[in-house]
Amino acid sequence: MANDASTVFDVVILGGGSGGYAAALRAAQLGLQVALIEKGKLGGTCLHNGCIPTKALLHAGEVADQTRESAGFGVKATFEGIDIQGVHAYKDGVVSGLYKGLQGLVASRKITYVSGEGRLSSPTTVDVNGERYTGRHILLATGSVPKSLPGLAIDGNRVISSDHALTLDRVPQSVIVLGGGVIGVEFASVWKSFGAEVTIIEALPHLAPGGRELLQAAGARLPQARHQVRAGRALRRGRVHRDRCPRLAGERQADRGRADARGRRPRPGLGGPGLRGGRGRHGPRLCPGRRVHADQRPHHLRRGRPGADPPAGARRLRRGHPGRRAAGRPQGRADRLRRCPRVTYCNPEVASVGISEAKAKELYGEDKVVTAKFNLAGNGKSKILKTAGEIKLVQVKDGAVVGVHMVGERMGEQVGEAQLIYNWEALPSEVAQLIHAHPTQNEALGEAHLALAGKPLHNHD
Numbered sequence: 001m002a003n004d005a006s007t008v009f010d011v012v013i014l015g016g017g018s019g020g021y022a023a024a025l026r027a028a029q030l031g032l033q034v035a036l037i038e039k040g041k042l043g044g045t046c047l048h049n050g051c052i053p054t055k056a057l058l059h060a061g062e063v064a065d066q067t068r069e070s071a072g073f074g075v076k077a078t079f080e081g082i083d084i085q086g087v088h089a090y091k092d093g094v095v096s097g098l099y100k101g102l103q104g105l106v107a108s109r110k111i112t113y114v115s116g117e118g119r120l121s122s123p124t125t126v127d128v129n130g131e132r133y134t135g136r137h138i139l140l141a142t143g144s145v146p147k148s149l150p151g152l153a154i155d156g157n158r159v160i161s162s163d164h165a166l167t168l169d170r171v172p173q174s175v176i177v178l179g180g181g182v183i184g185v186e187f188a189s190v191w192k193s194f195g196a197e198v199t200i201i202e203a204l205p206h207l208a209p210g211g212r213e214l215l216q217a218a219g220a221r222l223p224q225a226r227h228q229v230r231a232g233r234a235l236r237r238g239r240v241h242r243d244r245c246p247r248l249a250g251e252r253q254a255d256r257g258r259a260d261a262r263g264r265r266p267r268p269g270l271g272g273p274g275l276r277g278g279r280g281r282h283g284p285r286l287c288p289g290r291r292v293h294a295d296q297r298p299h300h301l302r303r304g305r306p307g308a309d310p311p312a313g314a315r316r317l318r319r320g321h322p323g324r325r326a327a328g329r330p331q332g333r334a335d336r337l338r339r340c341p342r343v344t345y346c347n348p349e350v351a352s353v354g355i356s357e358a359k360a361k362e363l364y365g366e367d368k369v370v371t372a373k374f375n376l377a378g379n380g381k382s383k384i385l386k387t388a389g390e391i392k393l394v395q396v397k398d399g400a401v402v403g404v405h406m407v408g409e410r411m412g413e414q415v416g417e418a419q420l421i422y423n424w425e426a427l428p429s430e431v432a433q434l435i436h437a438h439p440t441q442n443e444a445l446g447e448a449h450l451a452l453a454g455k456p457l458h459n460h461d
């Protein structure tokens, strides 16, 4: 839309992904005048290339698995294969419905929505389509893009990113997934369910970072059981040979600490020509075509070094961190920062909130930490679903539950209660007296707390 050059917005937001649009909605709610600039589609990675389409693919994979296993439930069905165009039509239907809803929401909140690529021209101005937008505050929410290994260019054919994987017009016969983090494990799950042969290569000794706590305990039930996994192995570079599969070179990494397997990097190229790089004391200073350095005081959330930030899942961005907080800051109404639930939506799902047993021991002392486990084998609904898994609780002795770790089909759905338990610093005895509906997988959380409170009910261990 045309811009009145004299307008000074309270906030100009660059990027309409989960972080940007949530900040825009919140800022508008606070009565601020907001401009939201998006060069692609409102909703960004999460809606169009991330959370939503991947979960639709995972659900299609679940349907495929259930069809294969239908005889075990007394249902006659034959799995004939994947109609990949049909899968995409289903996935795209989900995305477009949500996209329409989001467009309507933003339009209803008196937000000035600008479609076009923005360039920071100064710490208070953004240029888009030949127009200049001035803001008392500029919020950078431009997200990230997939990255590869040196020598291994993403060609969209044999070397593909998660963006390509979402629109792939075939089920590959065999795939190597580089990185066993949340995104890698999810795609591995999808392709495995669709019938591909999958190998995951991960630098850390385990997959699915959020589920570290249960990886050993749950053993064969974890994603390892479904895929060939080469963990503890970092790939340093790769080479694509014409007409042949890419060759990858690596080294043992098990004891070399964390290697980055997230596969994404901050989006480059925000600043216009002639802008100076560097870290400003009060606001962004700009690097042409590179990174924006900014004030990193956490209470201001002017984090300019995107590469240095921890990965922020979309749920964190939508539920108030950091986009909504930053939007609240100009009026001094920062939302409280909550600890985040983590879910890896592979099959089975791995979900957790709080800290691990090891971290609790480090923080509170070896003899000050108590744990309890509940095996899903003792849970009626899990039996009905034929899923296996476990819930592990970590408690500070005579104190609150500081870690909830779950693995099993649909365990991601249980992380809501786990998050309340953690954030309200509940005692096991308090949770143990709550009645959990029967038969649900949610009962397993109650059972684990009963065990931790010294009153195990259906515990087989």
Ligand SMILES: Cc1cc2nc3c(=O)[nH]c(=O)nc-3n(C[C@H](O)[C@H](O)[C@H](O)COP(=O)(O)OP(=O)(O)OC[C@H]3O[C@@H](n4cnc5c(N)ncnc54)[C@H](O)[C@@H]3O)c2cc1C
Residues within 6 Å of the ligand: 014, 015, 016, 017, 018, 019, 020, 037, 038, 039, 040, 041, 042, 043, 044, 045, 046, 047, 049, 050, 051, 052, 054, 116, 117, 118, 119, 141, 142, 143, 144, 162, 183, 267, 270, 312, 313, 314, 315, 316, 317, 345
């Ligand atoms: C495959 C995959 C699966 C994922 N699954 C989950 C999940 O299940 N749960 C979860 O919580 N998170 C998930 N994530 C992470 C989640 O998608 C991101 O955390 C989230 O999208 C980040 O939001 P953002 O607003 O920071 O960036 P983005 O969503 O990337 O939004 C940035 C926006 O800025 C726009 N933009 C960039 N530069 C400019 C410019 N110069 N001018 C105008 N516009 C610009 C882009 O077009 C984009 O729309 C997943 C990510 C991927 C890739």
